[in-house]
Amino acid sequence: MSLIVQKYGGTSVANPERIRNVARRVARYKAMGHQIVVVVSAMSGETNKLIALAKEVMAEPDPRELDVMISTGEQVTIGMTALALMELGIKAKSYTGTQVKILTDDSHTKARILDIDEHNIKQDLNDGYVCVVAGFQGVDEFGNITTLGRGGSDTTGVALAAALKADECQIYTDVDGVYTTDPRVVPEARRLDKITFEEMLELASQGSKVLQIRSVEFAGKYKVKLRVLSSFEDEGDGTLITFEEENKDSEMEEPIISGIAFNRDEAKIIVLGVPDKPGIAYQILGPIADANIDVDMIIQNTGADGTTDFTFTVHKNEMGKALAVLRDKVQNHINAREISGDDKIAKVSVVGIGMRSHVGIASQMFRTLAEEGINIQMISTSEIKIAVVIDEKYMELAVRVLHKAFELEES
């Protein structure tokens, strides 16, 4: 007998028919003798509908009241899921975030989980109930309803699995696992049976939007065994997300590269002709951070004439804001020659925990791109990934040739 937390996203509970499907899957696991906790999101579209309603009465809705409203989305789904289970003759009981209680800080609409009281759920599980918990929501120390922000239902699932010391946290979504890259770009993309947390983080943050990053970090921190599965197929074991440590012995058998990630959400900001002296990076990025603009890649090249070029990337939506900050507060101050932005770029990353022990991955990546005549504008590396920025029009081509070059279609 295992204790399994199953999390179902908005598309998996989009209507009564799909909720009945969820109930049937839970029933199968229950019949195998497992204890099951189900975490559900709001029916897809509901949260946006509630936000739109809020905006009709207040242009910029107060976050506390917004949370009161949007938390009702999951509350409807937990009731329906519990009812669908009962209709199959299974004992079931729903829990709101308040009822669990999932204690969070008071940062409405983006709260962080501080503690989970697992007592009542444990007791109900032992009494034979399936516990159906509302994802995405919690309660602060004063009883105010909070939400964890977009995608927060994944985090609820992982946090519950950690608190209950569950054997596995299964994340059901509309894809049947994590792929070597997006199958819409590379039809030969292959589902990975296993992937490490670190690789998953890189793949997720780079645009493989299977799991919410925070939930993966959370799972890593609390050593929760995470599995991504499709809620629309009954076959298949999905992709298991493992801790790197577990794989140490078998490292030699691990593939060097696990996948190719990509996104075109970023824009490049170039500060040209900056005096090459200490403190310049802080003088440029300090005001950007003060304006609450997230920065991803940062590159500084030293030129021959005692000046340097400083380049970094931000989200496309914030390019205008970042340029304004630099022109208002930085350009004259640091005596930069020119400041410009480019949002016609894409980032393509080769990700793999195995690359640490293999030389030559970078050179193979650069050669492959060069052979196709794709110019590399920026390079950034970490222990387990190499990311390049290229002209966005070459993005799909780059992903396809890299996927082939690293033989990812072969299992």
Place this chain on the structure above:
Amino acid sequence: MSLIVQKYGGTSVANPERIRNVARRVARYKAMGHQIVVVVSAMSGETNKLIALAKEVMAEPDPRELDVMISTGEQVTIGMTALALMELGIKAKSYTGTQVKILTDDSHTKARILDIDEHNIKQDLNDGYVCVVAGFQGVDEFGNITTLGRGGSDTTGVALAAALKADECQIYTDVDGVYTTDPRVVPEARRLDKITFEEMLELASQGSKVLQIRSVEFAGKYKVKLRVLSSFEDEGDGTLITFEEENKDSEMEEPIISGIAFNRDEAKIIVLGVPDKPGIAYQILGPIADANIDVDMIIQNTGADGTTDFTFTVHKNEMGKALAVLRDKVQNHINAREISGDDKIAKVSVVGIGMRSHVGIASQMFRTLAEEGINIQMISTSEIKIAVVIDEKYMELAVRVLHKAFELEES
């Protein structure tokens, strides 16, 4: 400065525009220096939509889970109402039943309020907030969400007014007060400035569906000053519902009859030729009560031949069930000659606290009906009403001639 509880029903908060209207009215009262607690229902139609969703996954939804689902209707409205108030620059804060906390028993879908913790609301009122409370819902001692049953938002308003010792509980609805009868039947019907609780109870239970009966009982018990007003008009003081005691001195000036109530929701069950001996009423009505069928009027006539006819009324929807119970379990047992039902009836009542001290009301009522050739099938009286059952086709005619006979159109 007064403390006023204002309750707005489903049609008053049916959409964002109406919620903005509610916020504007609250703002006007706030500007007068009053402390305001707002109680809101779900947007009209929402509760039925949620019940339909529940029934899609479970034919007869479990009441605990149904309450989890339907309580979200009011939760959305409190958030929206608080936001609409903030948009007007007014400090506002929403409360679910759990957050207040409105403690109820555990009778899901028809829970009764046991206690209200007024502490937090008092504090927020003193801090200048308008408190927006979800009607219709509460929480049991174990933290389970409960609902008070249909119309329960009125009860929430009155119970809060009692707990907070409010100066007045204003019930906003789609009519501008209590009328001498339904203006759709009698265009001359007149709005009453004042009515006693007892009269209100009779008028409400007889079909003047302005206020939920339980809330009126509650208001009477806790001596809450209740006022019915229209949420669609800014003028007018509505109808004040008073305690009889307050009116003792001015009784002579009170009108004898305050209104004519009517409904066609009942059916008549006739048990003919029953042996006239002790215990017969219990033998007939015991099995009816055991089957959870509510009985309204009960009449027994003694015949000349040692047998009696026993007649009572039930809700139309339950006539079939009641007949089946009688034929299965009662008829042979008590040796009744015949059992029959008639659902083509209407009940018309003349209501007035003043009739206790005036003879002749009954005879005037019967004469008026006789003059129109309307046959009376059953009669039932109480201290403050006389009700008759007639053929339903004469209902409107009876209401009109009685309204005129008792000169209710004149103020």
